[in-house]
Amino acid sequence: MRRRAAVIGLGHQALEDHLPGLLGSNRAELVAVCDSDPDILRRRRESFQVAAFGQVADLLDAAAPDFVIVAVPHHAGRAVVEECAGRGVHVLKEKPFATSLSEARELAAICRAGQIELMVTLQRRFNPIYTSAEQFLDQIGTPFLIDGRYTFHTDDPGGGWRGKVQQAGGGCIIDMGYHLIDLLLWYFGLPSRVMADFSATAVPGSGYDAEDTAVIQLGYESDLYGSVLLSRWVAPKTEKLHVVGTRGSVLLTKGRVQRLDLRGAVVEELSRPHAPANAATAQIDYFCRVLDGERLNTSSPRHQLAHAAFIASCYQSKAAGHYIDPKEML
Structure with a gap:
């Protein structure tokens, strides 16, 4: 039934x-x-x-x-x-x-x-490409560097309620960035330090206050560190997560995951050209x-408290001007 x-x-x-x-x-x-x-x-x-x-x-x-x-x-x-x-x-x-x-x-x-x-x-958790990335990460030695990017261009990045912090809670970090943040927490857990810088100035005079572009610096106690660029103004449309380790790296893009050797040559890859539309x-x-x-x-409320702490640390670090430990918020 x-x-x-x-x-x-x-x-x-x-x-x-x-x-x-x-x-x-x-x-x-x-x-x-x-x-x-x-x-x-x-x-x-x-x-x-x-x-x-x-x-x-x-x-x-x-x-x-x-x-x-x-x-x-x-x-x-x-x-x-x-x-x-x-x-x-x-x-x-x-x-x-x-x-x-x-x-x-x-x-x-x-x-x-x-x-x-x-x-x-969180649809990516139901895509075999992203599940496979977790397995590939086990084969690159000790990961130490993260390079994430999720960008696209819209002519009106502050349009409607999404451009108002009071209604949306924030801009590209809490909205489109939620997917990339979820991947980080899924693969590596909650970082021990987060610092973000962001702006809402891509369209001067438009009056919106929710950030259209953000750069997030993050680090873990394991010496893994890196950065994430998020933007709803920067072209071309790009979605990637590149994790570098002592024995190689993993490059995750939409519809494909690759394991690379130390020189950047592809060792193995998986793609999903005939994936369902959603x-x-x-x-x-x-x-x-x-x-x-x-x-x-x-993806229960208990798990999502970590996401909320990560996002809150981004906004708090901007105001404070220094790294924030999201674990201390929980």
Whole structure:
């Protein structure tokens, strides 16, 4: 029997990932959608032929879903999670988990009190390329250098709510950077020192205050160190993580992972040229298995507190002008 699922927030992410992901799932079925915009709601209701609601509470009461996929603007996430937890409805939530470390702690407590599972959407964890990278890292000796980059160009990097710190919690670090931060924590754990510099000046006079470009310096007690460049202004579109060790290196790009020798020659590589258009179905099916007790929730509120501490240390270090240890925030 498939689990009943609803989607709350019908913007780009829901249309590109979550709705098609549910339609492709054999463990969940779409029973309802919700959005505060009547025009968007009408169009999605006609497209997917399911119940549609303008209020979260109405959806939860009438549709009685087993879980919801929450893809709302960052500042609206807490209220939706609280509403769901109060009714015992599980949540698959678009990143970030929270807009601040204090909110992350509050959300973790809300989920515990409501006895619900919450999992943050981190699609790369369901792509074999990224799983293979973890195995390749074991073959390069002692890693000591990280070079990360995630950039693309948009003409309006501060457009809409994403350009406002009060609503988004930050800019490219907490938003697009969340994916690269997750890879760092997945592969290496939480660093012992983090320092970030960033700006919101790519389009002078635009009035946004959420950073469009950031450079993060980080280091571990193991002497592993490096930097990450994040930008929604810098072209070309690039996503990479290069880790150098004493016996070689691993170069991870979107759709390919390579193990290189000390001279940079490719020793082995894996690519995924025929990958599905999105990993949403695999993620949804995994979450259903979590709810059935068959899998561990590796992106739970407990795990996401580390992400929130990393991000908070970035913003705090900018103000302080020195490295911050995110572990001291937990």
